Amino acid sequence: MDILMTMTGWHWFGFALILFGLELFAPAAFFLWLGVAALLVAILMFVSSLSIPVQFVLFAILSPLVMWGGRRFYNQASGCQKSNHLNQRGLEMVGLVLTLEQPITNGQSRITIGDSTWKVLGADASAGTEVKVTAVRGNALVVETLSNPLE
Numbered sequence: 756m757d758i759l760m761t762m763t764g765w766h767w768f769g770f771a772l773i774l775f776g777l778e779l780f781a782p783a784a785f786f787l788w789l790g791v792a793a794l795l796v797a798i799l800m801f802v803s804s805l806s807i808p809v810q811f812v813l814f815a816i817l818s819p820l821v822m823w824g825g826r827r828f829y830n831q832a833s834g835c836q837k838s839n840h841l842n843q844r845g846l847e848m849v850g851l852v853l854t855l856e857q858p859i860t861n862g863q864s865r866i867t868i869g870d871s872t873w874k875v876l877g878a879d880a881s882a883g884t885e886v887k888v889t890a891v892r893g894n895a896l897v898v899e900t901l902s903n904p905l906e
Contacts, residue, residue: 764800845891
């Protein structure tokens with residue numbers, strides 16, 4: 756227990772290295788941010804002398820702040836955007852502008868998007884017409900006509 760009474764910047768630096776090492780075995784970027792918080796406490800300890808309770812309170816405050824900031828920075832830098840449409844791929848297509856490969860007759864057609872074929876519902880339109888996906892009904896995309904090449 757004497758180590759808790761005499762913690763220095765080197766102790767926090769070693770704790771940060773341990774957390775960085777744990778990140779290798781549990782790669783979820785959780786221990787990474789805790790390690791960064793411990794590293795910040797180590798830097799502050801090298802700059803000034805803080806009491807033991809202040810060190811732990813500082814680590815407790817910095818940990819969630821660094822996690823939040825790090826994840827936010829990572830998501831912006833990598834371009835990752837969280838989709839709220841798990842197992843509902845059609846909802847991700849709302850707003851997409853497409854060109855019909857086949858005409859819509861009797862309010863129905865099919866269109867290929869990527870490696871999938873989707874049922875299309877909308878007003879009758881000829882092939883080559885630009886349409887915008889406005890909604891999803893079951894496993895069909897509801898579209899509205901933007902332009903018609905025959906007009």
